[in-house]
Amino acid sequence: MGTDMGKKESLLFCLDRFLDPWFGYQLPYQDAIVDLLQMVIVSDNTLSVKEAALQLICDYAWPPFPVLEENFERVEAELRPDVSYAMHMDKEIETDS
Numbered sequence: 001m002g003t004d005m006g007k008k009e010s011l012l013f014c015l016d017r018f019l020d021p022w023f024g025y026q027l028p029y030q031d032a033i034v035d036l037l038q039m040v041i042v043s044d045n046t047l048s049v050k051e052a053a054l055q056l057i058c059d060y061a062w063p064p065f066p067v068l069e070e071n072f073e074r075v076e077a078e079l080r081p082d083v084s085y086a087m088h089m090d091k092e093i094e095t096d097s
Contacts, residue, residue, distance in 0.1 A: 001039070005046045012040075012052040019060040038067035041083065042074045054082055063090045 002008070015033070018025045027033065040053040057065065065087050068075070075083050 001036075001043070005049055008040070008045065008049045009052060012049065012056060015056060016059075019056060021060075034061045034065075035067060037061075038065055041079070042067060042071040047076065047078070050076070050079060054079065054086065058082070058086050058089070063087055 017023055018027060019030070019033070034057060037053040037057050041050045041057075045053075063086070068083055068087055072080070072083065072087075
């Protein structure tokens with residue numbers, strides 16, 4: 001939650017490996033990490049940091065995302081479609097027509 005955006009981006013990049021099930025890590029505190037990623041998205045961070053956090057959420061987590069839901073108005077307009085998608089991923093229905 002510091003102010004060094006370069007360090008945040010590096011940490012998010014590394015976190016991708018630890019959240020990806022392909023590598024076999026099972027973090028016992030993954031729920032807390034997802035909560036922190038949500039906070040990154042609704043806090044004062046650069047757009048690139050927020051996009052990286054959102055990508056991790058979309059790739060490795062599943063709704064509900066209460067922090068995003070409660071703070072949706074704090075999300076930048078350009079991120080709102082993707083944040084909305086993340087919040088409703090569990091409602092997406094695939095049709096093979």
